[in-house]
Amino acid sequence: MGFADFFWFLLWIFSFTAYIFVVVLIISDLFRDHQLSGWLKAVWVIFLVFVPFLTAIVYVIARHKGMAERASSRRGIVAEADDYHPAASASPSEDIARAKELLDAGTISQGEFDALKSKALGNQYFGA
Incomplete structure (x- = not known):
């Protein structure tokens, strides 16, 4: 060939x-x-x-x-x-503060607040 x-x-x-x-x-x-x-x-x-x-x-x-x-x-x-990016914050403390505001306003329950708090703290340690 x-x-x-x-x-x-x-x-x-x-x-x-x-x-x-x-x-x-x-x-x-x-x-x-x-x-x-x-x-x-x-x-x-x-x-x-x-x-x-x-x-x-x-x-x-x-x-x-x-x-x-x-x-x-x-x-x-x-x-x-x-183009979709979920709301990301600079620190877990900002996430927890926003969740606390929602809890105080009655928008979310205590269980939802705890879940958001643990998610924010988990993101800090795992870099997600």
């Missing part, structure tokens, strides 16, 4: 991997689209199996705008989830 054969082998492996990536992208987009009926989703998948390259090209050309919108809305959901 010479260099040219090895080069063509690598080119085919790259092409096949890229095609599999596109098929997975198309199938995930199909199931993310709530406006498309189940029958049309099935037709797209059947065509992807029997006429794979042509169907992938047609799908990407015909539905590119919807794919972009669904992908960007999906990224927005993930970005919102990534």
